[in-house]
Amino acid sequence: MTSGRIAGRALRLLAVAIAALVLPTLASAQAVCADINSVPGFKIVLDDIQFAATPPDDQKLLMQLLISHLGSRLEDLPDPASSRYHLVPCPGRIPVGEASFPPLTVRDLVTRDVLLEVWGDVFRPSGGKQLVAINYVMMPLPRDTVNPFLQRQYERKVVSSPDEVVEWLAGFDEISAYATVGRAIRMIDSQGAPAYDSAKADLARAAQALGRAYGAHPVGAQKQLLDYVDAQQCALLQRARSDVAYKGTMRLLPQATVDRTCGSGGNQ
């Protein structure tokens, strides 16, 4: 990214941040997205993805395409109905980072089973490359242990049309992996021992998907998240073996299997 573009983005973020302070309507997702209150089950909130230099009508179509793509990936998978994800589009909402997610707001969203909020920017192509920045907030993750805010910047060769970027975005396993981590943590917190088994399966699946998305050399926040997921798997195995309320199969696992999970970098 050039310094000019960074400065431009910073100015825009500053302007939006000021607006967010002044305009209470931008304060939270619930204020904008009524579906958060009406859709039952686990939710992924999709805010606007800003496509640079795209007319408003085309932008609407691109968002519609992205919602269809993501909806088909997230909602049609053969999970049991009770644990299925629901995509909640939130048109017009553009969070401004952590400032848009004060702890009380997050707690309220978590009680409504919001697992993840996503928004981002697709920048104007430059020098044969195009930058895409996507922000994720994994609501149920504890801020004192792991940073639930994650920004991923993807640089890719310029493609012929913005909708190819949309297709490319929707092809990621990442979004469902972040939601899966959130679901596991939410279920452990809200249900306790009865949720250990499905939470463990979620964490194992998420670890695999994140490992694939980040490649051999994860950096900074990626490494932190991977370590967190590993640590949660380890902690869950240990908790399952000591929690008298839990009577599931993890009690049977030999110490060596627990050690292998906990030895892969996740023991906390």
Added chain:
Amino acid sequence: MTLRHRWLVVASVSFCLLPRLSYAGMMTPCSAPSMFPGTAVTVFVFPYVDHTSVESAQSESVVGTDLAGLIQTDTLLAISRMGSVAAIRLLGTPRQCQPAQVLADLISAFGSRDSRNGIVMVWGRIFKVDNELYVQSYASFQRFRVQDPGEMIELPFGGSTLVGRLASQTIAFAPRHVSSADLEQIKARYAQANIVHDRPDEASAGKPLLTMFPNAQRPAYYLTETRGDWIHIRAQSGQDGWLLARAMVGDELLTSRLPEMKFVEGVAGYFSVRASPGEATAAIASKALTTFEEGPSSVAADEPRAVSKQLRGLIRLLAGQQSDAAFGDASALFAEAARLVPSNAAAGNLATVAALYRDWRNREATIDFEATANRFWESIGNDPTDQTALTNCWTFFNVARSAEFEGRFRFPDKVGVNELAAKAQAFKTVEVNGKSVALVQAKPVVPWPQPQ
């Protein structure tokens, strides 16, 4: 008697009166779906839903219907060498054509508690932005009955049975980018494919397919011959002719643009081989699956590729009469599948049971107890709700501690008979999702043939 019941009676009687040809096609409404009930494998193709706009997503789209039509005839041609098969195209609005609901209606009308027939359902979505189109397909396969327990391999092990399952039987393929020119070509090709010719030659005289079904007859036909890209069909009315079945998009085969159709062909082949193992069908099915696996990585994502490899492994076992060589090849394929989806407990479990059985049947070999148990534990750790892996692990412990099989296992020094007995007992006390577990394996609808 309702109109629908009358229709079903007429359809059933007509089916019984017609010669039992081994492959067939049909167009049927989602609101009152029909089928050929005795067919060993049926592929149902639903209209693709056009999500271009709110309105089109709620109506029966032309391009979605045409695409389904091309897929149906192309699939019928592809699977016609696989024995008793049918490819049926569903018609209706997205609301009417919900795959799960249509399947429930079909089972209610034509199913039986002991049906062993296989079905494959294909559905999808079309998205359009500016002049660009996207096609995303889904496939699901099962036996034609309520509460199908799923496909399984059953291997005898010390008086008990080890069971392996597929990683998944419902697949979401990645979206495919197609152009608006492709859209026009799909329509044009469907217009061509919808003409029944006198000879397998586009220059010969022809008439629209639906004219073969006068007086609201059920639009069902039987495939009596294939020649190149053409299929010869005969309707209940006695009329016959040739349909151009090989679907093309421009100069490319439809299956090149949508390689997931090769997966569908492979699944149909798997069901066919399960019904009647034969090397020719096995070769066709394996080739289709291999073609799918070698397609673009965006289409062949890890889970579909893993399932494809597992199906190839099962086909190899059946066609190879479960010989030592077949178990060697299949075990390698199952292991590859497990590496593709390392957190998938079913994939890990299938790889473990196949490798264990491969070694077990060699009476000279000793089994590494700890390594094998650890592979089962890994599957259970990945998904503590997987009762198949849990029961296999329990079976493994019981056989390993049995005096009858002393010498077949190599134990670490620290493991004694008492430890094994205590562990085997502990299995009986666990719960899954808060409920007690019966350590009994589920039975597949079609029992896996006993290995030699």
